[in-house]
Amino acid sequence: xxxxxxxxxxxxxxxxxxxxxxxxxxxxxxxxxxxxxxxxxxxxxxxxxxxxxxxxxxxxxxxxxxxxxxxxxxxxxxxxxxxxxxxxxxxxxxxxxxxxxxxxxxxxxxxxxxxxxxxxxxxxxxxxxxxxxxxxxxxxxxxxxxxxxxxxxxxxxxxxxxxxxxxxxxxxxxxxxxxxxxxxxxxxxxxxxxxxxxxxxxxxxxxxxxxxxxxxxxxxxxxxxxxxxxxxxxxxxxxxxxxxxxxxxxxxxxxxxxxxxxxxxxxxxxxxxxxxxxxxxxxxxxx
Amino acid sequence: xxxxxxxxxxxxxxxxxxxxxxxxxxxxxxxxxxxxxxxxxxxxxxxxxxxxxxxxxxxxxxxxxxxxxxxxxxxxxxxxxxxxxxxxxxxxxxxxxxxxxxxxxxxxxxxxxxxxxxxxxxxxxxxxxxxxxxxxxxxxxxxxxxxxxxxxxxxxxxxxxxxxxxxxxxxxxxxxxxxxxxxxxxxxxxxxxxxxxxxxxxxxxxxxxxxxxxxxxxxxxxxxxxxxxxxxxxxxxxxxxxxxxxxxxxxxxxxxxxxxxxxxxxxxxxxxxxxxxxxxxxxxxxxxxxxxxxxxxxxxxxxxxxxxxxxxxxxxxxxxxxxxxxxxxx
Ligand SMILES: [Zn+2]
Numbered sequence: 001x002x003x004x005x006x007x008x009x010x011x012x013x014x015x016x017x018x019x020x021x022x023x024x025x026x027x028x029x030x031x032x033x034x035x036x037x038x039x040x041x042x043x044x045x046x047x048x049x050x051x052x053x054x055x056x057x058x059x060x061x062x063x064x065x066x067x068x069x070x071x072x073x074x075x076x077x078x079x080x081x082x083x084x085x086x087x088x089x090x091x092x093x094x095x096x097x098x099x100x101x102x103x104x105x106x107x108x109x110x111x112x113x114x115x116x117x118x119x120x121x122x123x124x125x126x127x128x129x130x131x132x133x134x135x136x137x138x139x140x141x142x143x144x145x146x147x148x149x150x151x152x153x154x155x156x157x158x159x160x161x162x163x164x165x166x167x168x169x170x171x172x173x174x175x176x177x178x179x180x181x182x183x184x185x186x187x188x189x190x191x192x193x194x195x196x197x198x199x200x201x202x203x204x205x206x207x208x209x210x211x212x213x214x215x216x217x218x219x220x221x222x223x224x225x226x227x228x229x230x231x232x233x234x235x236x237x238x239x240x241x242x243x244x245x246x247x248x249x250x251x252x253x254x255x256x257x258x259x260x261x262x263x264x265x266x267x268x269x270x271x272x273x274x275x276x277x278x279x280x281x282x283x284x285x286x287x
Numbered sequence: 288x289x290x291x292x293x294x295x296x297x298x299x300x301x302x303x304x305x306x307x308x309x310x311x312x313x314x315x316x317x318x319x320x321x322x323x324x325x326x327x328x329x330x331x332x333x334x335x336x337x338x339x340x341x342x343x344x345x346x347x348x349x350x351x352x353x354x355x356x357x358x359x360x361x362x363x364x365x366x367x368x369x370x371x372x373x374x375x376x377x378x379x380x381x382x383x384x385x386x387x388x389x390x391x392x393x394x395x396x397x398x399x400x401x402x403x404x405x406x407x408x409x410x411x412x413x414x415x416x417x418x419x420x421x422x423x424x425x426x427x428x429x430x431x432x433x434x435x436x437x438x439x440x441x442x443x444x445x446x447x448x449x450x451x452x453x454x455x456x457x458x459x460x461x462x463x464x465x466x467x468x469x470x471x472x473x474x475x476x477x478x479x480x481x482x483x484x485x486x487x488x489x490x491x492x493x494x495x496x497x498x499x500x501x502x503x504x505x506x507x508x509x510x511x512x513x514x515x516x517x518x519x520x521x522x523x524x525x526x527x528x529x530x531x532x533x534x535x536x537x538x539x540x541x542x543x544x545x546x547x548x549x550x551x552x553x554x555x556x557x558x559x560x561x562x563x564x565x566x567x568x569x570x571x572x573x574x575x576x577x578x579x580x581x582x583x584x585x586x587x588x589x590x591x592x593x594x595x596x597x598x599x600x601x602x603x604x605x606x607x608x609x610x611x612x613x614x615x616x617x
Contacts, residue, residue, distance in 0.1 A: 081604075082603050082604045082605060083601050083602075083603065083604070084601060084602060084603075084604050085601060086600070086601070086602050088600040089532075089534055091532050091533075092532065093515075093519035093520055093525075093528075093529070093532065094519065094520060094521075111604070142598075142599030142600050142601045143599075143601045145598075145599050146599050146601055149596055171487075171509045171510075172509075173509055173510055173515055173518065173519060173533075175509075175600070176508055176509050176532075176533045176534055176535065177507055177508055177509060177533075177534075177535065177539075177540060177543065177545050178543070178545070178598065178599060178600055179509050180487060180488075180491060180507075180508065180509040181491075181545055181595065181598040181599070182598070182599065183463075183464075183467055183488060183491055184467050184471070184491055184494075184495050184595045184598075185595045185596055185598055185599065187464060187467035187468045187471060187495075188467070188468075188471035188495070188591070188592045188595045188596065189592070189596060190468060191468050191469075191471040191472045191592070192592060194468075195472070210488070211487070211488055211509070213460035213464070214448075214459070214460040214461075214463040214464050214467075214488045214492075215463075215464050215467055216464070217460070217464070218458075218460050218461040218464040218465070219464050219465075219468055232455050232460065233448065233450070233454070233455060233459040233460035233463070233488070234448075234450030234451075234454070234455065234459070238450045238514075239450050239451065239452060239455065242449075242450050242451060243451055243452055247452065251452070251455070252455060260456050260457075260458065261458075262458050262461055
């Protein structure tokens with residue numbers, strides 16, 4: 001398992017086109033049924049369309065490495081990949097946290113719910129920290145907070161903009177108050193980056209909720225999202241239970257947030273790279 | 288007196304005491320020895336109960352209906368309090384109060400969650416669950432404090448930020464996030480106390496400080512034990528287990544280095560002697576404020592950010608592999 005993923009990175013670093021995790025798990029010939037409109041497409045068609053449904057444009061959830069492939073000019077380098085979570089509170093509910101971590105590692109081959117890489121977009125340097133929902137619901141624990149903190153230090157030191165791609169159910173309960181404090185930690189570090197005049201782009205993808213939304217996701221110099229992404233503080237189920245009525249169509253979607261003034265824009269995944277290129281150009285010329 | 292579930296043994300002792308006293312009042316039998324004996328029993332029982340509280344029992348104490356809230360402490364601790372209302376954008380949140388006050392002859396901006404003391408007031412205060420305008424009002428007052436170089440004290444007591452539809456429309460997440468960001472850089476001292484419930488983003492939304500303390504019988508967690516039970520155990524029935532697993536007590540939080548200290552409560556909880564609790568809190572605040580005011584603002588901000596930057600537990604992969612190698616050898 002470990003060797004396999006190392007090999008994958010080596011090839012990525014060599015700049016050779018490689019299969020994404022998505023592809024590896026799903027051969028081209030397989031069919032995928034759109035969760036939104038029910039249309040069946042081959043994975044090949046989906047992939048060629050940025051993992052969006054060719055019929056209804058629903059954006060399928062994808063992983064950090066898929067975004068890296070979409071965004072970076074060829075090669076990128078992973079940062080801080082030696083950090084990992086462990087069960088320091090000895091937290092056990094129906095499963096132990098150790099169990100959950102082991103399963104998540106085996107399932108995703110990822111170190112944790114966020115992966116950081118540095119590379120170039122349109123020949124301009126950037127650090128991208130991308131979350132993976134497949135790793136314990138993209139939950140934010142100590143490792144997520146620390147990787148973001150280190151990314152910020154790296155960005156300040158190298159004078160490079162930061163992009164965080166959020167995709168998370170919120171804070172990681174199995175790290176209790178430690179996960180809560182990551183909200184303060186990441187926000188405090190972002191304030192340092194703000195003081196240093198380094199741009200921060202917050203890109204919210206489906207879903208972005210809880211402590212992640214209520215900290216770094218909402219603090220971008222530019223806040224933007226994928227179409228249809230669920231973005232909120234409380235989850236829809238909790239709100240429904242609180243107010244004891246059904247939620248209106250489109251509540252807490254990216255479009256809803258744009259309408260209420262919390263996003264700068266929504267960007268289709270097929271235009272994401274070009275949009276970032278434009279943003280980087282703007283901030284480069286501003287400096 | 289309101290007795291919590293785990294205080295039931297005390298309730299029957301108090302009832303017995305009441306009966307004996309009534310007998311004594313009739314003046315036929317001398318019951319003074321019986322009273323003394325029963326009072327000793329009560330004292331011993333109280334000590335036994337309150338020195339071995341579980342996480343869940345502390346959660347219950349933190350929610351005791353007679354527990355003092357922010358406005359009580361403001362009345363007891365400060366002089367010349369002027370409450371300031373509104374966030375200047377939308378409205379005035381009733382679940383977060385704040386204003387200008389004097390502590391020991393010094394100006395302070397005091398901000399805190401406020402719960403209601405009666406059924407009607409509990410609704411009025413939305414059970415201490417703030418909407419975005421509450422967090423924005425808090426930030427407005429902090430900026431006012433910064434402008435006039437006055438320290439900020441916050442009192443935290445909330446079951447969480449309000450998870451309502453309008454809260455989402457008005458940007459609950461943005462309001463909390465903004466506070467975390469701005470509080471990190473505020474140029475005046477920030478001193479925070481968890482005086483009751485410290486639930487999640489709703490608590491930390493006014494809880495980023497140079498120093499953060501918890502009263503002895505309070506809790507601080509990423510999620511309430513009930514919600515944790517419902518999500519991880521898929522049932523509401525495991526709140527006791529969740530409270531233990533979350534390690535949410537003041538003792539745990541201090542041991543983890545996530546807070547700076549604990550303020551002792553009277554035996555049995557703050558509500559058994561609210562005035563005494565307020566006095567102890569005031570003394571604590573005076574000492575902490577005078578220390579924080581001595582620091583250079585830039586050094587204070589740097590130390591504040593450094594403190595939060597260190598919060599987190601993780602390990603390096605190589606080390607973990609080396610460890611497991613060693614384990615397999617032995
Ligand atoms: Zn579709």
